[in-house]
Every structure is written in structure tokens, then in C-alpha cells.
Amino acid sequence: MDNVLTREQRLNQLRQRHAAPVLIVGGGINGISTFRELALQGIPAILIEKGDWCQAASGALSRMIHGGLRYLETGEFALVKESVMERDRLLKNAAHYVFPLRTTVPVDNLSGGLVNATRRFLRLSDKPTRRGAMLIKTGLSLYDLYTRQYGTMPRHQVRNEAATRDRWPGFAPWVKYSASYYDAWISAPERLGFELIEDAERACPTALALNYLQLVSADGETVTLQDVLSGEHFTLQPHVLVNAGGAWIDQLNQRLHANAGGPRLIGGTKGSHLILDHPELLQMLAGEMVYFENEEGRVCIMFPWFGKVLVGSTDIRVDDPDSVVCEEEEKAYILASLRFVFPDIVVPDAAVVYTFCGVRPLPASDATVNGQISRNHSLVLLPPDATRAWSTLCLVGGKWTTFRRFGEEAADRVLRLLGEKRQVSTTDLPIGGGRDFPPASGQSAWLSQLARQYDVPLPRVTQLVKRYGSRALPLLARIQQQGEQPLRQHADYSALELHYLIEHEQVCQLEDLLVRRTGLAICGELTPALMQEISLLLASTLGWNENQRVQNLQRTCASLARLHGLTGLYPTVVQEEIRHVSNQ
Template sequence: MRKQEVVVKRSRQEKLAALRQHNRVPVLVVGGGINGISTFRELALQGIPVVLIEKDDWCQAASGALSRMIHGGLRYLETGEFDLVKESVQERDRLLKNAPHYVSPLRTTVPIDSWGGGLINASKRFLRLGEKPTRRGALLIKTGLALYDLYTRQQGSMPRHRLNNTAETRARWPGFAVWVKYSATWYDAWIKAPERLGVELVLDTEQSHAGALALNYVSLVASDGERVTLRDNLTNTLFTLEPHVVVNATGAWIDHLNQQLAPADPRRLIGGTKGSHLIIDSPALLAELRDEMVYYENQDGRVCIMFPWYGKVLVGSTDIRVDDPENIACTPEEQRYILESLHFIFPHINVSAEDVVYTFSGIRPLPASDTEISGRITRNHSLVYFPPDASHDFSILNLVGGKWTTFRRFGEQAADRVLKLLGEKRRRSTVNMAIGGGRNFPCHERLPIWIRELSDKYQLAEPRVAQLVDRYGTRAELLLRLIAAEEEQPLQHHADYSDTELRWLIHEEQVFMLEDLLLRRTALGISGQLTPPLMAEIAHLMAQELAWSEACRQQQLEMTLSRLARLHGVSGLRLACQSQPAGVLHVG
């Protein structure tokens, strides 16, 4: 058995100093979304000194704007992408096993309006003779689910699908619209904290190999063909690296980066589409859903979803072609489309724009395509290699496409290609490797017992222990030790979080901006729990921990308020902040 390397945790300053001292690196991965993080992980585990940079925070763009589904790709059967479905089902089940603290089974129901609808159009789509989406009948959906079961049963983890007749459908879903005649039920999975899982992968990877360095808030700003110039966005300082291989994992920004790295290559690789989602505060809709997802077709045939989310309801999404990936936000037209789709399924439930507490949008990094129908663009992933040429001495490997469910497999394939370029061989597999707080996570039956044991060990109430385990999995024990050593104080404006917990997140999980903590290390933002006093209190705590000046603290608060309003539709916070007395905003 190979001896485990002991890796000492390094600060950001120490990592930057190491890069400046040794500016030649075998591999530079650009892009800290889930596919870039996965490639970084795979290479580091093979003993490769690899550097990962991200211009913003980990999983801030498309990797933080997913539908929160980890699914096998049922609808890809209709387009004949059987290998993608098989791969997706395998990777879904691996995530259920390797990240059980964040990925869970999700019972899913699709409402159906007819028995034989959609057969002709589905056949045309399968044979590439037509592209227009249409509504699908019970026979077509049952056929697809029967095929889906074949892939699922090979893994042996999920129950078979069930087709429900009208009486059975009405008994479970009395609120469905009158046009719903049948329904079908099956199981996929969902992920409750994708951004946190991305961070855990980064932390795991840096602990696995001393030569693996990950830096958020670092941009690649220039290249002379031999060296690349990087900028630390927190200090505006520049430094250079000389990589042997650059992995371009920037998603929707791939073509933009290649204009710097490979100006002689005119190829267009990405043709992204925007997907927008709403978080809705509707007790009536939440009660209707209970613990299930409704996977439904809108009147135009486009597939949408809705399911419970932190006491709210997540609904989406749209699929709109876009050229500029910057500052993507849900438009009023998209919001109207999604709300109308809700009314189409549950006409008796009144949901309005006032019930929307948060919106988010991301660009799917799909391969460039001339098709007029966005849904026809493959969701599969591919690697595009740019060999060294007159404009650049380093190799460039582009990660095109991909989806959250298959990130491990995509990263594995990318790493294997890089290893071949370096003349190295694979040493370790991540197929059965647990992630972060999923390591040694107890089974469902054992979980209450373990929580009780932790409660006794650290002398903390069981509900609080259960809350921390729900947030951090087995990593919660690291925090529990800290809480036992220094008594925690609940936040004044949100008693479910404490000062000790937030300080732990700041120092252990590479938090540098107020937004990092509010939107990605916690679910406070996306679950609609932010208030002006709470934001001010957390900004004050961060200022203490990161030695911010008063001007910096105010700037962080203003910048976060602005981004919440502009990108997430949370405009009321700014108005509330402006109306608050100064003493409320300046906590402490």
C-alpha cells in the first residue's frame, strides 16, 4: 500500500509565493467550475504538480447555476445518445455513493395528457428528420422509462418506474390541471449544495498532493506564446507561469480565452445557451409537491422542472441562445414564461412575480451548433486539442460541453489525455473515492445513532449537531471540535448560524468576498433568507476575520447588494438597506 503523503495546508500568500518561485508548471487548469476542478483533482491524484486558477470564486458561474438535478438524462434517449445516458446513470449512482451528504434520490413524476401523443415527432427527432419539440404521450414516455430502467437496473440502486392511470394520478396529484390524464413516476437524484461540493473537491485535492495549488480570484490576462501572465484579482499584482499544458476549462468563455492563448486558431468551439431558474415562496405549491419533483412539458413541448428547495420551490428552466457569457441574468420575459408554465400544471395555485425570492441564470457550455432548436444540441462532452504551433509553445486541451452529473468522468478523460501528453501513467482511480463530508458518512439507518454519539461527545444539543451534519457531512466533526473548544454564539439576525461556524467557513474554505459566504458556502442567498441586518452582521464578522477597513467593508456590502439586484432579482434588499438606521447596518 502506497504511503500517504502528509500535506500541510497553505495560505493564499504561501501558494502565490510558491508559484512566483517556481514559475514552470507541467499543467495549468484555467476555470474553477466543476469540470476544471474535476480535472485538477484527477491530475493531482496521479502525482502531477498542477495549478488551478479561477477568475472569480469556485463554481460561481454555470457550475453554480444548475437545476440542482443529478440525473441520468432520460430525454437523451429520444435523440439516440444511449452512451451518454449509460454514462450519466453510472455517474449519478457514483455520486449517490461518494457524496451522500449532498446527493440524494429524488422521486420524480411527469404529468401526461394522452396515450399515444408525440410518437411521430419523436421518431423524426430520433432519425434526425425533425427538430421541433412536441408533447409526449404515455406510450412514448413508458417506452423511454423502460429503456431507462435497463440502464438503472445495471447499477442496482433505484426502483423501477411506474405508469399511473387517471385515478391513481388524481389520488396523488389532485391539483394537476384537468388535461392531465396519466402520470409516470421514477427516481433520479438531486444535489442540495453543488457549490459546496466543488469547494470540497478543491480542498480534498490540495490535501492529496503538495504540488497541487488552487487559487480563486486569479485571472489569465495575457500570453506571449511561451508564458502566460496571471493577475491576482484581490491585489491586482501580476506574475507569469510557463506551462507545458494549458487545460481550458472556462466553459462559456473557452473561445474568449483561446483568442489569447491560440490567436492563430479561428475555431469556434462553444455555442452556449442560457438557463434561468426561479426560487419561489409558495406554501401552497410546496404542500402540493411534498418531497417530489414534477418534470413537466410546457405548452410548447419544452421540458421544465419544479421541486422543493430549502422550504421554497425551485422552478426552471429556459433554454436561450446567447453569445456574451458576462452578467447573465433572468429576464422579465423568462420569469413570465416560467410562471406561466406553473399555472399550466397547477392552475388553481396562484403564483405571482411577488412570490419570487431569488433568480439565477447560467450558460450551458454546449458545443457550437447551427441548429435552430437549442434542445437539439448534444449535452455530451468532448475534448478538443490544440497542439503547439507558431503562436504558442504549450499544448491546449479544451473541455467542451459536459454537465454536472458526469463531471468525474469528464475530468478523468481530460486527465488521461494530459497524462499522455506528459508521458505519465494513471496511478489512482476516483470511481469509488468519497468526496469531502461524504467520507465515512453513515447509512440512513445509522445516521441518527451517529448524531446522538456526536452530541454526547461534544456536549452539544442533537438538533444543532444534526443541522451541522446536514450542512457539512462528516466534516462537521472538525467544526464540532472547534465549537467544543470555544463556545459559539448564534448570529443576532439568524440563530441557525453562529459566529464560530462562519469563522470556520472563512478560514477553511477560501472565502475572500462577502458574496462567497452568502451565496456559495451557505444557502442563505438562494433560499431567500437574506435581510439587510443579517448581511451587515456577516460583513462585520468578515471584516474582523480578514482585516478589512471600514471602507472595504462598505464596498463589499454595496457590491453584494448590487449583484444580488442585478443578477438574482433581489432588489428589495438595497431599498431596505437605504431605509435602515446607520446603527443597524454598522453592527458592533
């Protein structure tokens, strides 16, 4: 892991390559998965992303890894089966980040929704409706069938009103029954995305992944790429171009002239979520997720999130994926949905410590209800023609849980176009820090052994393994060699740890470190003084001058305010900067 390439070394490799068998455009989870699948077959693919890895929709997921219970109602049995299988594979292959999650569904009646559910199944109605206990039990029984066939999750349970009220005294009076089952959640989706890239480049050293590199034009034979940070241009001749642009697929196709005048492929919907600092609600949840229908029948979620509560979401059609933010109306909608199931819970404005949203890259659809649009994935091949020499493979739709399977399908299609065959399966292949990661029963002994081996206190070893899985081992070795000191503004991180992330994980901007390589932002732990301290550390590692550092800090503050509702940081950060300058 210590033979990591610097950004300049990566760019130099790109300067020396004028052709590539495969160029993947889009560094979300599906583009990353396709890159990994191809690299494992020895294909020297190039992956580019105009921003940071998993910056858009792939970093704005609900943090659930789930089988898609509600897709049974629309007859997408194959999708549910595939999702359950991929969920259980992630529980094994990424056990450092993916964990079982007990989930409860509050229910208000016994037999409601049966007629409308049948009509939705037969595509005779898009009307949302509340589901009764019998309907939910039927769905959960099918869910259990897939789970028992492909995994080891416990079976579902249905509680009567007395048992429901005993476990959930805060539920609204309309709740008469409840059903509980198991799905899963992911603690660090953006980090898992980067670990997939790292695994790919380790497997195929000639494969190359570069963030902050965008495709700007195409001339029929070559495409032109631009380094977003420096403005430098590169030309490349791909044999196959994989359009993994998510909500931007149609825009990219227009730029490539790959589908000019052709059918629209994407009809994205916007989903927003909130992170709440609310001890009372956190205590009520007691480690479980509540998966519920609000007053209009839309499915919403809430579950514990690192001492906070994650709650969401919305489902709104959008035409411009670049402009989406969590609006005040959405916050009000989400909090009203929360009060519908927990009417006595009051959420003051100050309890909302973070907001995030993304555009689900759903297939274009004429459905009148967004929830009825399929979450399945598909491949659309645009063959070479008079305007371009390469094949364009578009990755349409998909959900986070099934990224491995979607990447596998996309890679197999590319391999056929290249005349190559698959050599390695990823079905049972551990990811990143999930490699050599012991089962829960053996973790205590393993952590104690690591503490002795590296002479690092057990609480710190436990903390780092929780963050990085087995990828913590080289970091522990460095701590053993050099020692570490906690940050002045956050004792749970050290300068050495953040230096390590910056050097090894393609960190180019302060926001990369605060939002995607660590959980500092989403966990509501950012302060102006901490941001300044980390910006000074980042500048020293990347060789920024003071002007570059201040500009990047200001851009990060503006981005956090616009995209994540952290509007109070900027004025105090300015004051901290004035204090910093006066002390020099």
C-alpha cells in the same frame, strides 16, 4: 484540515513557481474535477478561476443529478448510460449532498409523439412535440435497464387517470396519465466543488488552487496571471494548458492565440430558474419533483427546495456570457409554464425570493431547437505551434452529473501528454464530507454518538452534519473547545461557524459566503441586518478596514440585485449602515 493555507501563502507559493506541468484555467466543476484527477496522480497542477469557485454555470444548475431521460429520444444512449452510472456513484460518494428524488411526469395522451420522436431520433426533425404515455414508458423502461444494471433505484410506474388524479388533484384537466421514476438532486453543488479542491490539495500538497486569479495574456512561452483583488501579476510557463472556461472557452483561446481563426467551439444557451416561497405548491409536491412539458413542448421542472420550490428553466441562445441575468420575460415564461400544469396556483411577485441563471457550455451547433443540442462532452486538443510552446486541451460541453467522468477523461489525456500514467481511480472515491459518512440506516446512531462525543446538542449536530457531512467533525471539535453563540440575525448560524468557513474555504468576498459557502441567499433567508452582521464578521476575519467593508457590502448588494433579483436589499442596507455608524 487545520493546516489550511491563507490566500497570501497561496500567492507566495505562486510567486516561487515559474513553471507548471499543467495550468487549468476555469474553476467550474469540470476544471475542478480535472484538477482533482491530476492531483490524485501526484501531478502538481495549478488551477485558477477569475471569480469564485463554481460561480458561473456550475453554480446555476437545476440542482438535479440526473441520467438525462430525454436524451434517449435523440439517440444519445451512451450519454444516458454514463449519466446514470455517474448519478449512482454520486449517491454513494457524495451521500451528504446527493439524494434520491422521486419524479413524476404528467402526460396528456396515450400514443402521441411517436412519429415525431422517431423523426427526431433519425435526425429528420427538430420540432418539439408532446410525448404520450407509451413513448414515455418506453423511455423509462430503457432508463430502468441502465438503472438496474448500474444502481439500485426503484423501477418506474405509470398511473391511469384515476390514480393520477388521486395523487395530484391540482394537475390541469389535460393530464390523463402520469409516470413516476427516480433520479437525484444535490443540496449544495458549490460546496461539493470546493470539497473536490480540498481533497485534491490534501492528496498532492504541491497542487495549488487559487480563486480570483485570471489569465490576462500570453506571449508564446509564458502566460501572465493577475490577482483580481490586488492587481499583482505573475508569469508562468505551462507544459499543458487546460482550457476549462466553459462558456468563455472561445474568448480564452483568442487571448491565448490558441485557436485564432479556428472553428468556434462553444454555442452556449442560457437557463434561468426561480426559487418560490409558496407553501401551497410545496404541499402539493410533497417531496416529489414534477418533470413536465409546457405548452410548446419544452421540458420544465419544479421540486421542493429547503422549504421553498425550485422551478425552471429557459433555454435561450446567448453570445455574451458576461451579460446574462434572469429577465422579467423569463420569469413570466417560467410562471406561465407552472400554471400550465397547476392552473389554480397563483404566484404573486413577492413569492419569487431568488432568481439565478447560467450559460450552458454546449458545443457549437446549427440545431434550430436548443433542446436538440447534445449535452455530451468532448476534448479538443490544440497542439503547440509557432505562436505558443504549450498544448491547449479544451473541455467542451458536459453536464454536472458527469463531471467525474469528464475530468477523468481530460486528466488521462493530459497524463499521456506528460508521459505519465494513472495511479488512482476516483470511481469509488468518496468526496469531502462524504468520506466516512454512514448510510441512512446508521445515521441516527452516528449523530447521537457525535452529540455525546463533542458535548453539542443533537439538533445542532444534525444541522451541521446536514450542511457539511463528515467535514462537520473538526467544526464540532472547535465548538467543544471554544463554545459558540448564534448570530443575532440568524439563530441557525454562529459566528464561530462562519469564521471557520472564511478561514478554511478561500472566502474572499461577502458574496462568496452568502451565495456559495452557505445557502443563505438561494434559500431566501437574507435580510439587510443579517448582511451587515456577516459583513462585520468577515471584515474582522480578513482584516478589512471600514471603507473596504462598506465597499464590499455595496458591491454584494448590487450583485445580488442584478444577478438574483434581490432588489429590495440595498436601500435598507444603507439605512442599517447609517444606524451602525451613529451607534459607534
